[in-house]
Amino acid sequence: MTWMRWRPAIEHALYRPDGGFYRRPEGPAGHFRTSVHASAQFAAAVTRLLAGVDAALGHPARLAFVDVGAGRGELTLAVRSLLPEALRARVVLHAVELADRPAGLPADVGWSAEPPSGVAGLLFANEWLDNVPLEIAEPDDDGVLRYVEVAPDGEERLGDELDAADAAWARRWWPGGGRTELGGPRDAAWAGAVGALERGLAVAVDYAHTRDARPPFGTLTGFRSGRPAAPVPDGSCDLTAHVALDAAAVPGHPTVLTTQRAALHALGVSGARPPLSLASSDPAGYLRALGGAGEAAELTDPAGLGGFHWLVQAVRMPVPDDLAGLPGWQTLPS
Template sequence: MASETQEGWRGWREATQEALYGSGGFYRTAPEGPAGHFRTSVHASPLFAGAVARLLCRVDAALGRPASLAFVDMAAGRGELVSGVLAALPAAVSARTRAYAVEVAGRPEGLDHRIEWRAEPPHGVTGLLFANEWLDNVPVDVAEVDAAGVARRVLVRGDGTERLGGPPTGAEAAWLARWWPLAGEEGLRAEIGLPRDAAWASAVASLDAGLAVAADYGHTAAARPPFGTLTGFRAGRETRPVPDGSCDITAHVALDAVAAAHAERCAPGHTPPPALTRPQREVLRALGVTGARPPLALASSDPAAYVRALANASRAAELLAPGGLGDFGWLLQPVGAVDAAALLVDVADDEEQ
């Protein structure tokens, strides 16, 4: 390992950690925040925050409407989602909600005073923990098959140049064998998701009861991308990943491995309630985001309302679009006596709580 770090060569996990979260890292220094470099569901439309608020209301009802209800926004950026959720909540729910934004960057000026800004999620809370495009930015090492058919760690320098190092060992090798085995074809790649599994299990463990959601581009064992997904984003465009702090570095998430990590962390003999993995378009439709165009008759009876409804339909369509944001995977991981599937059944009194 020591020889691999000579002359600036490092594994992708170490290099990405410094490039994104070090003292001069992308997420600490980009003045415009993530929104200046890539478009997420949060930035696409306030309908997304409205749907998450509706989900929080359903979690609240499933928990028996506790006196203190938490909403934890992981990787909160500049607080866009948590602010939108608070604004969309019914007054009765809002009055009982404690809002937390978890982010490595400093607190933005002008943020709602009700939002507690933290570097780590609070522990012992009850409610909804929501991680929108968080896990894809948890740094991972990369493995690639060499000409002899052996999987080796990919090393990188600060300018993005790569070379192959030694084979993965220990827990990383075991993770690859279980979750992303690489056949002997030269050039096949895998992102070793072990750090994401640990990060997710730790985040879920911060809840005493409720629901944890990870919304991300992801994949499962049935359809792993053969050459991996590691990439960069800068100023709204996908770019070559270079670990120098100038761009976001991301890779899709092995959602099945992440889901299993929480279950395996539970105490022996304790079986947690089942998790669900569903595409974003399915979940958002269940939460009231349909993309349906308003009836033409509304254009005559109330032109302003028709224009607003038409705009909302367009925004909803972006959130639901196949090949785009609609392809995000949502992992819904319940904690305690919460039925994740029941939360996706239409509830008539969502707005009456």
């Protein structure tokens, strides 16, 4: 039996060229639904945010929209279709994904494994960091944190003690011991994404937790064909763990952390039902509005997609007015 630490096991299971989960032809959408797939209102809110970034930057000649963890480019294409003509002429679209470029993707959409550097605009990472591979640790009988090793069938055992960097991360960001998901690789990945912006706004959206409420038993799980599954690192399922977004925040930037529910409400997404009087004056319009309200309610449901957290960091610009100071925002220390 071959044992590996969790980080290389996840990397191999999700991203290997010859059968990694995220390189399969069906893509992520074949196994689970993100906010992008749930409703076009999500892309519309992101497009409104891009317009707010454009205004805050003073309407630069070239405005970047960078979609990190782009899947098969669904969010990029949706934003592309929603851009007003005046903005469309200046926007440069770029999807960031390890999988191969999808066939038929429009030529004006860039595609690469790393974010483009030196751009001004909006970098948006929806459900990306939860799939950045990380190590997992557990305490031994003496309370010493050790790396967890995993076999191809998902069986686990304890391995070596943590190295100095991971031990320091655990002390600072995951107090209390227990099963610990060591977020250093995610912190580094997010720092690289934020650092790619010359000016603009970087947004990470994920299921998350903060230092005062870390899950004592961890969150690593599998997902296959729309259902939770055992986290087996054989390439047959997604492997995902919630994100310590407070640890990932890059120091030195205006930073806020909130829920998707609060952020989308600020960006004009509301689950309010249309007035019943519309059913009499415009029955078809009422049904459309009712359907839209249902989609908005799904996006903002605090027990579902609305429970995602948004980490927002501004690079050489202020946080846009429609988000700054929103009730429920937590400003993180630099």
